[in-house]
Amino acid sequence: MPNPILSIKNLNVEYITQSDPNHAVKNVSFDIQKGEVFGLVGESGSGKSTVVQSILRTLPPPAIITGGQILLNGVDILQMSDADVQKFRWRQISIVMQSALNALNPVLSIRQQISDVLFIHKGLNKKEADARVRELFDLIDINHDRLDSFPHELSGGMRQRIVLAIALALMPPFIIMDEPTTALDVIVEREILFKVLELRKELGFTILFITHDLNLLLEFAERIGVMLQGDLIEVNTASVIGQGGEHEYTKKLIGSLPSATGPRRHDLIPLPDKKDQEPEPLLELRDLCKSFNLSGWINPKKLLAVNDVSFTINKSEIVSLVGESGSGKSTVARLIARLIKPTSGSIILNGKNIFESEPRKASLAYRRKVQMVFQDPFGSLNSVHTVYHHLERPIKRHKLMDESKIYQYIIDMLEAVDLSPGIVFADKFPHEMSGGERQRVAIARALSLKPELIIADEPTSMLDVSIRLDILRILANLRNQNNVAILFITHDLASARYLADRIIVLQNGKQVEEGLSEELTGNPQHHYTKQLIAAASPGWLKKNLENL
């Protein structure tokens, strides 16, 4: 009965560098059966992408395969000559790349990029190739008038479909998908996956699906392998993994996933301490608009990024702004932080319209009261300064306290965001810390000025799944202990539901729905919110596939 199309035996890959040699893949073995969807899940650095690159033999130096076999239909790929590898690529295995948005050559048209494959592997002439390209376009539901488009003229979802079309060009029996939907919005992600599975049903290819998102994998994979720091720690059927699997780490991964629907799990994130007093408004946005000039001084085009947004954040309340890319949520954050000026509308802090009292530039007092945590923990800390320096600067600038007290205060701040012992972390440089630790430094920096509002712009989206929850917990605790209000900006409805008291949904710069977290996720009113929630709920793909 077992009929593996791909069989990996004791694969070892090492990165040979003088400073830190790294055993990226350790003795990994697994089989993929013909026609199945096999999922490989792991966090950054787990070695899952290295496995993929080994299969295609595109590993960049200094990575070296130090042992093992990769058998495709019984033939060892690692023993092939370069000429054979070139023939085997795409005919036997094709790939949909991790960041498909960058997988297309920016200066060649879509037609050229698909035709290249057909010219080289099938020796088709121009006319035959053209006919095939059109067939492929039909397959992925893209209009033929897009044939001569260039990648930058297409949306992310469309580009992803084009990459899929390129992968299908030779109808290979086996397709690798390496994080194919990571850069896409949920609704688009759902459409793409649905398309992939529909095509698989029609064409019968085998899929190896690589992702960091276990929730997603549980939707459609038949078997799942879990990788941790180069080891394949568990391979099991999706249903076993979905129950928590056998390995400790799998259990942790499953347990760390908040969900946008279903009953709320109370163990994940602490609820706000009960307070009896009336909500007291802290910050109020009234009819806020922001438009950007796009191009040209002869006939300028305008983009209305934020369109009439009005909402209130109460003292020590967590409000979440949810939307997809392009919804204007980050623009709202930058407006409140006063990094940019609104086109119209007003911002009222503690009952005072700030554009009247300080029209040109935000005052130092305002900056102290409203602090920001950015999305990218790698870019928001200066790599030549220590953690201590990052925290000391704002305190000195705002003359918050006596010089002699600063040191102890900074240590306390670090401990408050679970960077313990604070004395050790104070002397570290950004590159000596993980992404999660850096993000905590950024939070500590915002917190150290005792602000009334912290704007957190996608603070978890660049972090691994298992530490996202830790950051959310820290934010929730801050509110309870420091009485600070938080504006939590995210594309992920599930984390918004768990962290925030209220959720505001933005679409194309417009506020489409607002409500208490549990009510909004449990009973959405606006059709866009309904779509978002449907895309984020477990089982959506299965439900739709059954109707095929």
Added chain:
Amino acid sequence: MSTSIQYLLRRLGFYAIAAWAALTLNFFIPRMMPGDPASIIFARFRGKLNPEAMVALRETFGLTDEPLLGQYFTYLKNLLSGDLGISIAYFPQPVTEIISTALLWTIFLAGTSLIISFSLGTLLGTLAAWKRGGRLDSFLPPALAFFGAFPYFWLAMVALFTFGFGLGWFPLRHAYGDAVTPGFNLPFMIDAIYHAFLPALTMVMVSLGGWMLSMRNTMITTLGADYITFARAKGLPSKMVMLKYAARNAILPNFTGFGMALGFVLSGALLTEIIFSYPGQGYLLLEAVRAQDFPLMQGLFMTITLAVLGANWLVDIAILFLDPRTRR
């Protein structure tokens, strides 16, 4: 595509304004300086010229007692009809005639060496980046940086001394020998190439390193891009990946640099032309300054300005073809 044309027209408009501003400055600056060309000629003839001749001279140079604004419009009108006045140093040859001969020689010498240097440098850079750390990559960059580090005039003089004077392989000066008649004939063309060889070689040697290094560096960045890995995974032959996917993208910034260099070609490879006594724009400019030949200087500045602007516009068009992202 219509937006592309709109873009090109907008750029053209911008260059027209820049050209007008430069020409206006070109008119006013010499007139703000003390003295005038006619008095210089008058002085040169040491009083052998009678006052009537002086008036006639002033009129020839357009130095009438008309108000400045009137003179300015006459100047613009003359420019548009291609009349740049009469040279003083080469009296009574018209400036246009002198410049057009020099222009041809400059385009021939500096233009050819730029094109050779750009193509060769880009090609070497591509190969060096493709086989990063290989033989080509470890030998060429330091070697070319070594040559690039010499002061240009020194390198040129050493070359002239060694190969021209010492070994006698190449002529010492001028664009062609006395034995040939200028025109469209083979002996003349061979002789012109023979004369241009050494100056062109020195120019290529000093500039090659820059083109190669910049191409190599952008190429290395490009090779790390996802679409290169994807192209390799597609099973495309490595030559195709190198040229159609990598070099095709990496050449774009280099090409912008080429456009700028193209404009500066016409300002003459000043030092080259002086050292090799080559009758191009640069040599002419030196002569003009020496002889305080204002009309000629004005004419030269104008051609240089127009050349820089024109070359930039051509590059705008070329980039539009090479990079679809600019066609919006």
